[in-house]
Amino acid sequence: MPVTKDDVIASLNKVASPDGTPLPQTGTLSDIVAGDKVFFSITVDAAVVQAWEPVRKRAEEAVKAIPGVQSAMVALTAERKAGAAPAAARPAQGAAPGRHAHGHGGQGPSGVPGVTSIIAVASGKGGVGKSTTAVNLALGLRDLGMKVGILDADIYGPSLPKLLAIKEKPETIGGNRLKPIQRHGLTVMSIGFLIEEETPMIWRGPMVMSALTQMLREVEWGTLDVMVVDMPPGTGDAQLTMAQQVPLKGAVIVSTPQDLALIDARRGIAMFKRVNVPVLGIVENMSTFICPNCGTRHDIFGHGGARQEAERLGVPFLGEVPLEMKIRETSDAGAPIVATQPDSPHAAAYRSIAAKVREQLGSGAAAKPSPRIVIES
Numbered sequence: 001m002p003v004t005k006d007d008v009i010a011s012l013n014k015v016a017s018p019d020g021t022p023l024p025q026t027g028t029l030s031d032i033v034a035g036d037k038v039f040f041s042i043t044v045d046a047a048v049v050q051a052w053e054p055v056r057k058r059a060e061e062a063v064k065a066i067p068g069v070q071s072a073m074v075a076l077t078a079e080r081k082a083g084a085a086p087a088a089a090r091p092a093q094g095a096a097p098g099r100h101a102h103g104h105g106g107q108g109p110s111g112v113p114g115v116t117s118i119i120a121v122a123s124g125k126g127g128v129g130k131s132t133t134a135v136n137l138a139l140g141l142r143d144l145g146m147k148v149g150i151l152d153a154d155i156y157g158p159s160l161p162k163l164l165a166i167k168e169k170p171e172t173i174g175g176n177r178l179k180p181i182q183r184h185g186l187t188v189m190s191i192g193f194l195i196e197e198e199t200p201m202i203w204r205g206p207m208v209m210s211a212l213t214q215m216l217r218e219v220e221w222g223t224l225d226v227m228v229v230d231m232p233p234g235t236g237d238a239q240l241t242m243a244q245q246v247p248l249k250g251a252v253i254v255s256t257p258q259d260l261a262l263i264d265a266r267r268g269i270a271m272f273k274r275v276n277v278p279v280l281g282i283v284e285n286m287s288t289f290i291c292p293n294c295g296t297r298h299d300i301f302g303h304g305g306a307r308q309e310a311e312r313l314g315v316p317f318l319g320e321v322p323l324e325m326k327i328r329e330t331s332d333a334g335a336p337i338v339a340t341q342p343d344s345p346h347a348a349a350y351r352s353i354a355a356k357v358r359e360q361l362g363s364g365a366a367a368k369p370s371p372r373i374v375i376e377s
Contacts, residue, residue, distance in 0.1 A: 003068045011062045023059060025212035025230065028052075029078075030207065036169070036195040038063050041075040052076055055132075067212040069173045077211040087313045089093065111203045111247055112216055115149070116221045117361050119280065120145040120242055120251040122231040122268050129285040130254040131159035133321065134230040135250065137349075140354025142185050146225040149187035151215060157210045158192030164239045165334020169193055179217045184339040189219050194251065209241045216245060226361065243275040244335035249361055250280035252318065253308070257284055269313060280360045281316035282309060283353055322346065 008031070015023040023029065023042075033039040044052045056076040063072040083180040112118065121134035138150045139345065147200070152160040160166065164183045170193055171179040191211060219228065231239060241249060251272045269279050284307060310317035321327070324346055330337040338347045 003034050003036065003066055005032045007066055008032050008038055008040075008063055010351065011066050012059055015055065015062050017055055023055065027205045033195055036068060036070045037070040038066075039074075039195075039207075039211070040070055041077045041210075043077040049076060050342045060256075073210065073214060074348055075207045090272070096314075112221055112227065114221055115227045116224065117226045117249040118229060119226060119249050119357065119361070120153075120229045120239075120277070121216030121233050121254060122239065122251050122272070123219075123233050123254045125329050128233075128235065128256050129296050129321070131163060131230050132327065132336070133161070133252075133254045133283055133285055133350075135163050135331075136338045136350040137335045137354055137357065138186055138228040138280055139184060139336055140347075140351040141226055141228070141358060142349055143155070143338065143342070144354055146358065147223060149189075149221055149227045151227060151229045152192060153212055153215075153229050155191050155211055156232060157314075158190045160190040160230065161190055161192040163331055163334060163336060164188060166193060172222055176218065178215075180219055180221065184336070187221060187224060189215055189221075189305065190214065192250070196324075212241045213245055216370070239271060241275055242273070243272075243327070248277045250278040252280050252316075253282045253359060254285050255282060256286045266309070266313070269315065274330065278360075279315045280357055281318035282307075283318045284320045286321070302339060316354050319349060321349050321353075343355050 009024045012023045012029075016027045017023055017028075018166055026041045030041040030043065041050060042056055053076060056074050059193075060072050060074040063069055063074070064208040115225055121130060121137060131152075134150065138148050142148045150160065152158045166183055166188065168181065170181055170189065173179050176187070180187045181193065182188070229242060231242070253266075253268050253272075269282075272279055307317045307320075324340065326344065327337050327346055330340055336349050337344060341347055
């Protein structure tokens with residue numbers, strides 16, 4: 001029988017809060033994601049967070065002891081009451097010693113063992129084809145002879161299970177590490193592999209940060225030349241977590257040519273520059289449409305806007321990808337076009353972008369020491 005929320009709550013009834021109240025009766029628990037992998041958070045006032053850390057550990061141990069549970073992740077979220085002084089940030093579960101989930105000082109972020117370079121694929125807004133671009137970019141880098149992994153960092157809307165037709169769950173190694181899934185020569189990990197497709201992720205920012213940290217640090221990535229991180233849209237917790245937790249070699253920004261998307265792309269570029277992550281370049285997705293019947297060109301979202309923006313901001317322009325039915329069809333089918341139609345002109349466009357990214361990585365682009373970033377919950 002699958003592990004249910006009731007099973008988890010029954011187990012947590014044996015865990016006492018600092019004042020002796022059973023944990024489920026304290027009103028501190030978030031929504032519980034149950035199954036063979038269990039996720040939830042405990043939210044308390046920042047002033048008492050140290051007293052609650054042993055409770056978090058006992059809760060995690062209690063859940064792991066439930067028959068059928070392969071792994072559990074319990075995050076402790078500290079909220080500050082109005083008028084109270086900010087509390088010191090608690091180290092993220094799975095973070096390296098001396099590192100903090102909410103900020104760091106002079107010490108730079110440590111890399112992921114075995115991974116040479118980590119790059120982020122980001123967009124200022126959703127709906128611009130960022131995840132499709134990330135997958136095909138990863139495959140293009142693979143075609144250039146690199147060992148490539150891809151991490152789905154979009155906790156709220158993971159796309160890799162669909163884009164790569166992955167339905168199986170990752171195996172657990174030694175009870176506390178996950179073995180990523182292999183597909184089309186890529187090493188793949190996504191929060192979407194651990195939850196049901198329709199399960200809503202009702203998580204606060206610190207929970208998202210803890211989940212990302214675990215997928216970076218507690219996954220057996222092996223030896224990779226490059227890890228491509230498919231970021232969620234926008235400029236929020238996930239982006240800051242990645243900038244803090246790992247030395248990003250750079251970011252690839254995906255945008256359509258239209259002004260509305262470019263406004264948000266500018267924000268994304270500004271955010272990465274602020275945290276000292278080099279911008280490897282801009283990709284103009286859905287750049288133009290060629291009618292398959294008459295051969296007429298239609299610039300549905302405009303054309304050339306991303307190139308002009310790259311020139312204006314002084315960042316590289318990586319290339320254009322057309323608005324093409326085959327790209328959409330192969331993506332929906334979990335058979336990305338670079339893997340399944342490698343001789344198509346669209347696959348060639350992605351490989352051209354990948355070649356420019358590899359050139360940037362080889363030119364010595366590297367993240368500078370990260371600034372101190374403090375997020376108050």
